[in-house]
Amino acid sequence: MLAYNFGSHHPMNPLRLDLTARLLNLVGLFDLPQVTREIPDVADDASLLTVHDADYVQAVKDADADPDSADGAVGIGTDDTPAFPGMHSASARMVGGSLAAAEAVLSGSAQHAVNFGGGLHHAGRARAGGFCIYNDAAAAIQRLLDGGVQRVLYLDVDAHHGDGTQEIFWDDKRVMTISLHETGMSLFPGTGFPDELGGPSAFGFAVNLALPTITSDSGFLRAFHAVVPQLATAFQPEVIVSQHGCDSHRDDPLTNLRFTVDAQYAAAVAIRDLASSLCEGRWIATGGGGYNITSVVPRSWTLLTAVAAGTDITPSSPVPEPWRAYVKEHFGSTAPYVFGDGSDTWWQSWEAGFDPNENLDRAIMATRKAVFPLHGLDPWFD
Structure with missing residues (x-):
């Protein structure tokens, strides 16, 4: 999976996946009896074509064969998403990971599945963008639908809007897409x-x-719980697919939100609990953005995997010293001693009241007023 590599100067450094896997191994998650690791296949064209246009898949292959010919016409060959040799197979393997997750949930061989290399949510039906070439989460959702699932809830808590996944299912009411992200104004x-x-x-x-630009933990969790559980309950999904980009962290170099790993963990727990209460636990979690590769990404996605695996690893758990030593030796940076950031993630329930003077509350109300009545919910009192 490290072959998904835009080059040494690109912010999406594949070593974030290596560091995450090393940390998962050292805390023992790979050795648990309830955890199975699968090697992802390269998704075939038939699978890619369930969510991408044939001309687009061919354009990716053409750019793979001749990276210098990519001119940005379909979003490939830009500074964000440059072409590179092997890009088709590398991108299709990310899709293969999420398809394997979908197959496991469909067959019942797994209740929860994690592909922290996935979550490439900016890829649209006929265009790359934002470091994303093929949309693995969309392919997994389509596989679930083709396998007989009637309703899939897609939850996206990346700092960036999940525009590609939204576009692919824009006119399909079998899929509800909910994205909480930093406002597109910034x-x-x-x-x-x-x-x-x-x-x-x-x-x-x-x-x-659309969260205000410098929203922090308590604001994010207030917003999440003011919108997501209500709509999820109204929609009654059979499976939840979630995208856990951790670029919302206060130390991420590309975004402006002010979350901590503790809030990202709280979101994972909330999504797992929604899956438990609404769809018999069926939950597929993917990664996504995240560009502080030594301090943030491995901790956040190890906690995500720990939540899915049902372990007692929490933000207060210690980070193994051998992993910290590896980071120091190979990257010259000092990793945190524990998985969390010591944040107080207390948030005020929406039921406590709406403050029209708060940008956050106005953003929440805008979403509730736009959507809730369409699902029989009262935006003011529910």
Whole structure:
């Protein structure tokens, strides 16, 4: 999976996956009897074509064969998403990981599945963007639908709007996409506002909560719990697919949100609990953005995997010293001693009241007013 590599100067450094896997190994998650590791296949064209246009897949292959010919026409060959040799197979392998997760959940061989190398949510049906070539989460959702699942809830808590996944399922009411992200007024891709509600056959099934630029833990968790559980309950999904980009962290170099690993962990727990209460535990979790590769990404995604595996590893658990020594030796940086950041993630329930003077509350209300009535919910009192 490290072959998904845009080059040494690109912010999406594949070593973030290596460091995460090393940390997962050292805390013993790979050795648990309830955990199985699978080598992801390279997804075949038939699988890619369930969510991408044939001309686009061919354009990726052409750029793979001749990277210098990529001119940005389909989003490949840009500074964000440069072409590189082997890009088709590397990207298709990321899809293969999420397809394996979908197959495991469909067959019942797994209740929870994690592909922390996935979550490439900016890839649209016919265009790359934002470091994303093929959309693995969308392919997994489509596999679930093709396997007989009637309703899939897609939850995206990356700092960036999940625009590609939203676009692919824009007019499909079998899929509700909910994205909580930094407002497009201050961050790529400049979309994801409350009035983006879905196509004519699925109006109200695209949900966006554009968080104020420097929202912190308590604001994020207030927003999440003011919108997500209510809509999830109304939608009654059979499977939840979530995207856990950790670039919302206060130390991420590319975004402006102010979350901690503790809040990212709290979101993972909340999503797991929603899956437990609404869809018999069926949950597929992917990675996504995250560009502080030594301090943030491995801790956040190890905690995500720990939540999925049902272990007692929490933000207060110690980070193994051998992993910290490895980071110091190979990257010259000092990693934290524990998995969390010591943050107080207390948040005030929406039921305590709406403050019209708060930018956060106005953002929450904008989403509730736009979407809740379309699902029989009262935006003011529910």
